[in-house]
Amino acid sequence: MILVKEGHRWIAFFCTDLDASVVEILEAFADRATIKQDFHDIKEVWGTGQQQVSNIWTNVGVYNMNLWAHDGRTLGLDSVTRTTLRSK
Numbered sequence: 001m002i003l004v005k006e007g008h009r010w011i012a013f014f015c016t017d018l019d020a021s022v023v024e025i026l027e028a029f030a031d032r033a034t035i036k037q038d039f040h041d042i043k044e045v046w047g048t049g050q051q052q053v054s055n056i057w058t059n060v061g062v063y064n065m066n067l068w069a070h071d072g073r074t075l076g077l078d079s080v081t082r083t084t085l086r087s088k
Contacts (some may be wrong), residue, residue: 002026037056 048066
């Protein structure tokens with residue numbers, strides 16, 4: 001267990017691997033926080049899970065498109081124009 005004082009409160013980080021170093025535990029938490037933020041963005045910003053479609057396979061397709069849209073935005077592809085895409 002690691003205790004970190006942040007401001008006026010303490011935050012505890014737990015790990016089941018007894019051989020893990022402090023750095024490894026904190027890096028694992030940082031990775032988890034990044035993934036959690038990505039899922040929040042996908043659900044809240046891109047509206048994943050709010051689509052209203054007729055069957056399960058259409059739902060899978062729409063979810064896939066939402067993930068690709070999020071990835072493209074994350075990679076900065078939203079600034080690419082149609083002309084740029086056509087020329088490639």
